[in-house]
Amino acid sequence: xxxxxxxxxxxxxxxxxxxxxxxxxxxxxxxxxxxxxxxxxxxxxxxxxxxxxxxxxxxxxxxxxxxxxxxxxxxxxxxxxxxxxxxxxxxxxxxxxxxxxxxxxxxxxxxxxxxxxxxxxxxxxxxxxxxxxxxxxxxxxxxxxxxxxxxxxxxxxxxxxxxxxxxxxxxxxxxxxxxxxxxxxxxxxxxxxxxxxxxxxxxxxxxxxxxxxxxxxxxxxxxxxxxxxxxxxxxxxxxxxxxxxxxxxxxxxxxxxxxxxxxxxx
Amino acid sequence: xxxxxxxxxxxxxxxxxxxxxxxxxxxxxxxxxxxxxxxxxxxxxxxxxxxxxxxxxxxxxxxxxxxxxxxxxxxxxxxxxxxxxxxxxxxxxxxxxxxxxxxxxxxxxxxxxxxxxxxxxxxxxxxxxxxxxxxxxxxxxxxxxxxxxxxxxxxxxxxxxxxxxxxxxxxxxxxxxxxxxxxxxxxxxxxxxxxxxxxxxxxxxxxxxxxxxxxxxxxxxxxxxxxxxxxxxxxxxxxxxxxxxxxxxxxxxxxxxxxxxxxxxxxxxxxxxxxxxxxxxxxxxxxxxxxxxxx
Numbered sequence: 001x002x003x004x005x006x007x008x009x010x011x012x013x014x015x016x017x018x019x020x021x022x023x024x025x026x027x028x029x030x031x032x033x034x035x036x037x038x039x040x041x042x043x044x045x046x047x048x049x050x051x052x053x054x055x056x057x058x059x060x061x062x063x064x065x066x067x068x069x070x071x072x073x074x075x076x077x078x079x080x081x082x083x084x085x086x087x088x089x090x091x092x093x094x095x096x097x098x099x100x101x102x103x104x105x106x107x108x109x110x111x112x113x114x115x116x117x118x119x120x121x122x123x124x125x126x127x128x129x130x131x132x133x134x135x136x137x138x139x140x141x142x143x144x145x146x147x148x149x150x151x152x153x154x155x156x157x158x159x160x161x162x163x164x165x166x167x168x169x170x171x172x173x174x175x176x177x178x179x180x181x182x183x184x185x186x187x188x189x190x191x192x193x194x195x196x197x198x199x200x201x202x203x204x205x206x207x208x209x210x211x212x213x214x215x216x217x218x219x220x221x222x223x224x225x226x227x228x229x230x231x232x233x234x235x236x237x238x239x240x241x242x243x244x245x246x247x248x249x250x251x252x253x254x255x256x257x258x259x260x261x262x263x264x265x266x
Numbered sequence: 267x268x269x270x271x272x273x274x275x276x277x278x279x280x281x282x283x284x285x286x287x288x289x290x291x292x293x294x295x296x297x298x299x300x301x302x303x304x305x306x307x308x309x310x311x312x313x314x315x316x317x318x319x320x321x322x323x324x325x326x327x328x329x330x331x332x333x334x335x336x337x338x339x340x341x342x343x344x345x346x347x348x349x350x351x352x353x354x355x356x357x358x359x360x361x362x363x364x365x366x367x368x369x370x371x372x373x374x375x376x377x378x379x380x381x382x383x384x385x386x387x388x389x390x391x392x393x394x395x396x397x398x399x400x401x402x403x404x405x406x407x408x409x410x411x412x413x414x415x416x417x418x419x420x421x422x423x424x425x426x427x428x429x430x431x432x433x434x435x436x437x438x439x440x441x442x443x444x445x446x447x448x449x450x451x452x453x454x455x456x457x458x459x460x461x462x463x464x465x466x467x468x469x470x471x472x473x474x475x476x477x478x479x480x481x482x483x484x485x486x487x488x489x490x491x492x493x494x495x496x497x498x499x500x501x502x503x504x505x506x507x508x509x510x511x512x513x514x515x516x517x518x519x520x521x522x523x524x525x526x527x528x529x530x531x532x533x534x535x536x537x538x539x540x541x542x543x544x545x546x547x548x549x550x551x552x553x554x555x556x557x558x559x560x561x
Contacts, residue, residue, distance in 0.1 A: 005358055007352070008352035009352075011352040012349070012362060015352075015437070018433075019373060019434070022388040025384065025393060026387045028394050029394070075282060075286055079279070082280055083280065086276045086279075087276060087280065090280065099550070101291070102491055102546060103546050104291065104542075105491070107495060108295065108298060108495075108535040111516060111531050111532060111535045112294030112296075112297050112298040113290070113294045115294070116293055116294040120297060137290050141291050144287075144291075203376075205379055206513075209498075209501075210520045212521075221501075224379055231383050235387075238379075238380040239376055239384075242372050242376050246371045247368070247372075
């Protein structure tokens with residue numbers, strides 16, 4: 001008979017406690033009354049939902065997320081496709097470039113972007129003063145490693161050469177080949193990349209806050225500093241968004257044994 | 267035309283991508299590197315970078331940042347490894363493993379402001395756990411307690427508090443990164459070594475650890491970089507004034523909270539870059555070694 005794995009259970013229980021107690025505590029905070037601090041009321045959720053700033057910041061971040069996803073995919077899908085098809089020599093170059101954001105994390109990137117576009121190039125205000133332009137271009141860089149690894153895995157799992165030749169032989173143009181043959185075959189990888197990007201954008205605080213934009217994460221920070229108990233409701237909501245994005249990726253990738261990936265919102 | 271080398275049309279397709287990377291990644295990072303060595307008139311100088319060593323609050327920011335990253339990477343790697351290994355032991359129900367991985371996927375991504383708030387609600391001055399310990403049976407004041415290996419009383423807003431908070435994303439990251447490597451430890455190796463008379467310690471000393479060590483070190487480097495670059499969590503916990511870590515100092519420079527040398531931010535960013543680049547130089551060759559065991 002096998003021994004009962006006593007130490008393993010101890011670690012699992014300790015780990016479980018460490019990870020769940022903060023969530024439970026946040027939940028308990030979120031149902032306290034904002035005036036008296038007594039249990040139980042859903043008023044904090046109401047405060048958040050009825051705050052117009054919540055919706056406007058949420059909208060800004062969602063739009064930036066959609067723009068980032070769109071720009072990333074139009075930029076990276078053709079590139080990675082082409083590298084797999086014609087320029088396999090470039091694959092290590094792309095893999096290397098996907099490591100660069102590790103050495104240039106958001107806090108360094110924002111210093112560089114502000115110095116370069118404000119002080120060196122004197123970029124006009126429509127770029128520097130507009131969250132949709134400025135943050136989207138920065139977030140494409142932040143998302144690049146995750147989008148790259150996801151798409152690269154997708155392209156490796158299909159036969160790019162055969163699909164392309166078959167499609168071209170049947171008279172399809174390059175555009176049709178890419179959009180109607182290749183894209184449907186890597187749609188799961190592309191969707192995972194999209195959800196990862198969504199999670200990045202909905203959590204990114206460093207660049208948004210230091211370049212003085214109001215996005216969803218900076219709104220959370222503002223509520224944190226000003227309204228104690230509603231902040232708990234907002235925290236759970238933000239956790240829910242991360243859950244949603246990660247679960248979608250898991251459900252999408254289940255068929256081909258997809259791996260959960262890690263993005264950075266720290 | 268006899269040219270075997272045609273105009274490299276194939277390269278045109280990848281031009282937009284590389285142009286984008288140059289514009290939004292390489293030129294801005296290059297700007298940081300150049301600015302770090304420029305004086306106010308645009309001339310070359312070492313003084314910005316050497317100020318990091320000679321100015322006490324800048325040097326201490328680097329010391330605290332590196333210590334915070336090393337310690338949270340160490341504990342994160344240790345606990346993450348133990349949890350990942352515990353989840354696959356015999357006798358542990360099968361559903362534990364996917365539950366852990368799923369949750370880790372979320373927790374590793376749950377950083378920043380919301381994470382800081384979750385810990386404020388837990389062990390902040392009026393946190394649920396703090397209050398609970400103060401209550402009837404315990405009468406224990408967490409904020410009067412000096413944790414082991416520490417020389418000052420516990421506070422969520424100090425080094426120890428920030429470390430405990432960072433572990434909330436460090437441990438799951440370790441678990442995600444190391445699980446595939448642990449899966450690579452084949453059961454046959456364990457059986458073969460025990461058939462040959464090896465003890466459990468000998469198995470780990472001569473088989474398990476040598477196989478896993480490159481993966482563990484590269485995971486450690488990822489964790490280090492993860493903590494080293496973190497800004498939002500520390501910002502929310504210390505409100506930009508308490509714990510002096512490098513990203514916070516850079517943030518203060520950028521928002522103009524402190525009157526300082528305009529090149530200080532760039533010099534600090536360059537310092538961070540240098541530390542992370544050294545880590546990357548260890549990481550890349552290790553990655554090659556680990557892939558040898560991956561199947």
